[in-house]
Amino acid sequence: MSLRSPLGRVLGTGSAKDGTGSWWAERVSSVALIPLTLWFFFSLLLLPSLDYGTVKSWLAVPFSSFLAVLSIAVLTYHSYLGTTVVIEDYVHSTGLKVLSLLTLRFLYVLCGGASIFAILHVAFGS
Amino acid sequence: MPVRSRPLSPHLEIYRWQIGNSLSILHRITGVALALGLVALSYWLVSLAGGEASYGTAMRAFTHPIGWLFLLAWTFSFLYHLLNGVRHLLWDAGYGFERNQRHISGWVAVLGALLLTICVAAVVWHGGSR
Numbered sequence: 001m002s003l004r005s006p007l008g009r010v011l012g013t014g015s016a017k018d019g020t021g022s023w024w025a026e027r028v029s030s031v032a033l034i035p036l037t038l039w040f041f042f043s044l045l046l047l048p049s050l051d052y053g054t055v056k057s058w059l060a061v062p063f064s065s066f067l068a069v070l071s072i073a074v075l076t077y078h079s080y081l082g083t084t085v086v087i088e089d090y091v092h093s094t095g096l097k098v099l100s101l102l103t104l105r106f107l108y109v110l111c112g113g114a115s116i117f118a119i120l121h122v123a124f125g126s
Numbered sequence: 127m128p129v130r131s132r133p134l135s136p137h138l139e140i141y142r143w144q145i146g147n148s149l150s151i152l153h154r155i156t157g158v159a160l161a162l163g164l165v166a167l168s169y170w171l172v173s174l175a176g177g178e179a180s181y182g183t184a185m186r187a188f189t190h191p192i193g194w195l196f197l198l199a200w201t202f203s204f205l206y207h208l209l210n211g212v213r214h215l216l217w218d219a220g221y222g223f224e225r226n227q228r229h230i231s232g233w234v235a236v237l238g239a240l241l242l243t244i245c246v247a248a249v250v251w252h253g254g255s256r
Contacts, residue, residue, distance in 0.1 A: 037208065041204065052174070055181075056174060072171075082161070086158060121175040
């Protein structure tokens with residue numbers, strides 16, 4: 001155990017510099033998501049029908065699949081940053097916090113990866 | 127000397143409900159709801175890649191009355207989180223902190239999201255059998 005005061009320990013070590021990193025990333029991704037999610041939402045809403053053939057041929061157009069991949073990637077990132085903060089705020093015991101944060105991270109990679117793979121599968125045919 | 131109960135920091139349980147904190151909490155709740163929606167979106171995309179049969183199964187789940195309810199809730203969550211998110215971005219940029227501006231923008235976010243949700247529901251309903 002150190003006898004130095006908390007202030008004494010941090011003085012002179014310089015700023016952490018990345019303290020606002022995830023906060024800033026959440027804002028930047030949110031700006032990107034304004035056009036991306038609106039495009040995704042209204043594209044689906046304005047499709048003449050949501051049957052298999054219509055949706056598949058819409059998503060297979062390179063323009064759609066490209067924007068869909070971007071949307072899913074940024075959505076996953078933004079959502080990951082957001083729910084991480086929620087867990088950090090409400091889960092207080094260290095063990096459970098680390099466990100839930102890790103589980104969350106794995107689930108996001110799983111879901112985001114599966115979505116992007118599915119879009120590419122539709123785009124490039126089977 | 128009598129002990130006076132002094133005001134403490136606003137604990138969630140005793141904080142008076144007003145538009146500011148209600149909308150802030152709603153932003154977080156809709157964010158979590160949208161995270162779950164992202165899982166549903168993932169399932170939908172995977173079912174589409176899986177072929178006509180798996181897509182049919184997914185669409186039956188989404189067009190089940192309970193599925194519709196979820197889609198409606200996700201639509202509102204998306205629109206509210208979007209509108210209130212813009213509000214937050216404006217605050218981050220340093221605008222709209224006055225009492226009046228905060229209240230007006232808050233009502234615009236929540237009522238706008240409700241109104242747009244109704245519009246979207248009407249469009250989908252009018253669209254017919256999907």
